[in-house]
Amino acid sequence: MPGVSQPTSRWEDPAEDAIYRAELAAGSRILRLQDRSVETYRFDPAPYRLAELITELLVEKGFLTAAAAERLDDLTQLHRFLPRTAMTLDTSEVNDVSRSFFDTSPAFEDAYRRWIRDAVVRGVVHADCLFQRAPTIRFHFPHQDGCFWHPRIHNDLMLGHPPQEINVWLPLARTRETSGMRIAPLEPSLALLEAFDHDYARMARSGQDDPDFRRRFQDVSAPVELNYGEFILFEPRCLHAPQYNVTELTRVSLDFRIIPVEDYEAMQLPYRGTGRRRMPFARGAYYDELSALGVGDRARAAPARLNEAQR
Numbered sequence: 545m546p547g548v549s550q551p552t553s554r555w556e557d558p559a560e561d562a563i564y565r566a567e568l569a570a571g572s573r574i575l576r577l578q579d580r581s582v583e584t585y586r587f588d589p590a591p592y593r594l595a596e597l598i599t600e601l602l603v604e605k606g607f608l609t610a611a612a613a614e615r616l617d618d619l620t621q622l623h624r625f626l627p628r629t630a631m632t633l634d635t636s637e638v639n640d641v642s643r644s645f646f647d648t649s650p651a652f653e654d655a656y657r658r659w660i661r662d663a664v665v666r667g668v669v670h671a672d673c674l675f676q677r678a679p680t681i682r683f684h685f686p687h688q689d690g691c692f693w694h695p696r697i698h699n700d701l702m703l704g705h706p707p708q709e710i711n712v713w714l715p716l717a718r719t720r721e722t723s724g725m726r727i728a729p730l731e732p733s734l735a736l737l738e739a740f741d742h743d744y745a746r747m748a749r750s751g752q753d754d755p756d757f758r759r760r761f762q763d764v765s766a767p768v769e770l771n772y773g774e775f776i777l778f779e780p781r782c783l784h785a786p787q788y789n790v791t792e793l794t795r796v797s798l799d800f801r802i803i804p805v806e807d808y809e810a811m812q813l814p815y816r817g818t819g820r821r822r823m824p825f826a827r828g829a830y831y832d833e834l835s836a837l838g839v840g841d842r843a844r845a846a847p848a849r850l851n852e853a854q855r
């Protein structure tokens with residue numbers, strides 16, 4: 545099966561494992577900021593132009609002609625203008641369009657940062673946060689070719705993320721039924737995770753091999769149906785999964801994680817991604833060097849000033 549990761553919640557060192565259990569049980573501060581583990585918020589998209597910037601990048605990257613971009617009413621209709629090959633998933637479960645958006649533009653990066661600062665940090669969290677340096681931009685096309693597996697039921701902790709994070713999911717056009725992902729609230733997510741004793745690898749295998757497990761997830765989860773101008777914040781232990789998209793709507797979404805600076809600084813474990821690069825969930829690595837409110841890392845800034853004084 546291509547792309548099946550073998551994540552584990554176990555830390556080899558027993559002392560680290562005990563800390564992980566405690567950090568996992570404490571979860572994210574998002575539960576103190578909103579009533580539910582998954583909550584929808586509204587914002588005015590006009591000042592950020594995120595969907596427009598994505599359309600401009602589609603032209604720049606050669607996926608759309610300028611004339612096609614003019615005719616594209618909103619991003620849900622993008623699949624009508626693209627060749628099938630651009631939308632086919634490869635063995636890493638990524639299509640060419642999504643892959644090309646690993647890089648964006650300074651204008652998009654600037655809009656992304658301003659949006660996090662305004663909508664998430666000033667709007668909800670009310671405390672400075674670190675944020676994923678570049679958001680994951682997903683183009684989830686209707687009836688994608690190359691999909692030979694069941695949607696991965698997971699939470700991001702299974703990919704090595706710290707439990708102190710807050711997940712953000714922001715579609716750039718409306719999502720309906722299977723065009724969006726499915727998500728389960730915290731309580732049933734924990735019940736499913738506990739049934740596997742937090743053995744992430746076993747749960748990942750069951751997501752592929754066990755129809756009963758998939759049915760149980762289906763029963764307790766719901767599709768995320770949002771309009772452009774809405775986003776959700778959710779607790780990182782919530783199980784979620786993409787769906788095979790049988791609508792006639794392309795989904796273009798940003799997903800990324802933020803972590804309050806205070807919680808990041810109190811973190812006791814060196815969390816790293818389970819991917820090939822073992823990305824450290826650290827400032828200046830997975831997280832941007834600057835916080836959402838534009839504050840740099842004091843610990844790193846100090847030696848730079850010393851060096852200047854020595855010159």
Ligand SMILES: [Fe+2]
Nearest residue numbers: 698699700784
């Ligand atoms: Fe995820």
